[in-house]
Amino acid sequence: MTKNALRGVVLSCALVPFVSILAQPGPAATCTRSANLLACADAEGNSYSVNTVGNTLYLRGFEKDGHRYWAQTNSRFGQLTFFTGIASNGEAWVGYTRRVGWTTINRFSSSGGGSSKFTCSRMTGC
Structure with missing residues (x-):
């Protein structure tokens, strides 16, 4: 997953509890929602779904540009959220988000060599 795409997923899941995944610029996604499931697709052919079970979010998606x-x-534990992911091309990633007041501290790394640490605030953004 590209660094920007991964950052979008991290931001989406870290900042908004039941996800309004519009962290990346581009056309808005069209979404359908039920009690525990959110399924979205955008005009560019990308799609994703988010399923909630207790304190765990399960995300799945298709990235059109990478055909992946x-x-x-x-998994959320108090103010800390840990995440792991894998893509169909074999790339894997891990990371965490820690909430401190209105600020989140985010860190991730991937098997593709990408890593990042960034801080986001609800007042000033990322």
Whole structure:
């Protein structure tokens, strides 16, 4: 998963509890929602779904540009959320998000060599 795409997934899941995944620029996604499932697709052919079970989020998606399917699991423990993911091309990633007041501290790394640490605030963004 590209660094920007991964950052979008991290931001989406870290900042908004039941996800409004519009962290990346581009056309808005069209979504369908049930009690525990959110399924979205955008005009560019990307799609994803988010399923909630207790404190765990299960995400699955398709990235049109890379022609890849991906899956990610986020587990929340108080102010900390850990996540792991894998894509159909074999790339894997891990990371965490820690909430401190209105700020989140985010860190991730991937088997493709990408890694990043960034801080986001609800007042100033990322």
